[in-house]
Amino acid sequence: MNQALISQHMPLSGKHALVTGGARGIGAACAQALLLRGARVTLAGRDAQALAAAQASMSTACPPGAEIATQVLDVADEDSVRAGFAASAERFGRIDILINNAGQAAAAPFGKTDAALWQRMLDVNLTGTFHCAQAALPAMLEAKWGRIVNVASTAGLTGYRYATAYTAAKHGVVGLTRALALEVATKGVTVNAVCPGYTDTDIVRDAVANIVAKTGRGEEEARAELAAGNPQKRLVQSEEVANAVVWLCLAESAAMNGQSIAVAGGEVM
Incomplete structure (x- = not known):
């Protein structure tokens, strides 16, 4: 395959992408999409198996x-x-693309949100x-090229009832994205966020199970309740989020910086 075809079909050839929370859901879909576009990919997370x-x-x-x-690490530590990123860079070269996908969601009324739950949502x-971002950014700045994509949530753009801690944390991710994007705007590095609505992942399946347990509703009714906020009346698919993430990583997307893009069927405009 000649260089022009490689550039067209594998536009991320030669780049090293690290995806946190890469074992399942949105993270796994992002990793797969990056691999198909030629990137070397490190799947990072806490669960080695x-x-x-x-x-x-x-x-x-x-x-x-x-x-x-793969690289076992805990993003909250x-x-x-730093040790995990150093080991990954030794294996595949500097990290050119960072997908900050690792996250947790926990629902509780505000009055039952204790300090431990609050801190856990912020930590992760x-x-x-x-x-x-702090661990990956120096090498990107030295290379004068880098892509950081933070997987936030529509909870970072609006309010989610019964998820105060999660919503506050995701608002923080959006704010971090905007501030860091301005700092590196002239350095060849872009920082953006994607904000999925309810997506068909383990987190949503846990939410469905929680609704069923607490309300006695059927599983399909619970899923429909979560999907109701999406004007398309469906759950987003992980691959749809991954498509937005990968687009932000391309060289042609260099003008995209500091954006928080909702992938949610029109839930947030």
Whole structure:
């Protein structure tokens, strides 16, 4: 394949992308999409067994020669992030693309949101994004090229009842995205966020189970309740989020900076 065809069909060839929370859901879909566009991909997360299973699955689905590795780390732990990122860079070269996808969601009325739940939502969703961006950014600045995409939520653009801590954390991710994007705007690095609505992932399946347990409604009724906020009356698919993420990583998307793009069927405009 000549260079022009490689550039067209594998526009991220030679780039190293690290995806946190890469073993399942949106993270796995992002990793797969990046691999198909030629990137070397590191799947990062806390569960070594889940990462290995995702790696094996992706290896069979990708073209021969696709480079994929795993890295166990905890985004809420700064030392773990720095050690994990250093090991990944030693394996595949500097991290050119960082997808901050690791996150947790927990629902509780405000009066029942204790300090531990509040802190856990901040640690994983917001502080984890901070740690990872700090670890990856110096090499991007040195190379004068980089892409950071933070997976936030429509909860970062509007309010979600019974999810105060999660919503506050995701608003923080949107704010971090905007502030950092301005800092690096002249450095060849872009920082953006995608904000999915309710997406058909483990987090939403847990939410459905929670609704069923607390209300006695059927599973389909619970799923319909979550989908009702989407004008298309459906759950978003992980691959749809991944398409937006990968587009932001392309060289041709260099003018996209500081944006928080809702992938939600029109839920937020």
